[in-house]
Amino acid sequence: MDKLTRKDLYSLEDYAENRADxxxxxxxxxxxxxxxxxPVATLYFEDRQTIQYQIQEMLRIERIFEPDGxxxxxxxxxxxxxxxxxxxxxxxxx
Numbered sequence: 447m448d449k450l451t452r453k454d455l456y457s458l459e460d461y462a463e464n465r466a467d468x469x470x471x472x473x474x475x476x477x478x479x480x481x482x483x484x485p486v487a488t489l490y491f492e493d494r495q496t497i498q499y500q501i502q503e504m505l506r507i508e509r510i511f512e513p514d515g516x517x518x519x520x521x522x523x524x525x526x527x528x529x530x531x532x533x534x535x536x537x538x539x540x
Contacts, residue, residue, distance in 0.1 A: 447494050449524040458511055461502050472499040497523050
């Protein structure tokens, strides 16, 4: 997954204007990205769209609009590395 940058994010104003539509799209998208494992555990598989939504929500809730604050959120939510398939051992490494 390519890391998100400030260019990928909406301004607070634009996000507020489009939030209802964005939220509906992301929630529909997330329905197909979870697996229930027994009665008490669920795995959620994140991708670029779900991570962008999380960042946008944090910026909105915390009213973050300054470049340093936005960068902190990007660093907190962007994966540090993408997992890679190693083949023979039937396992993924991050």
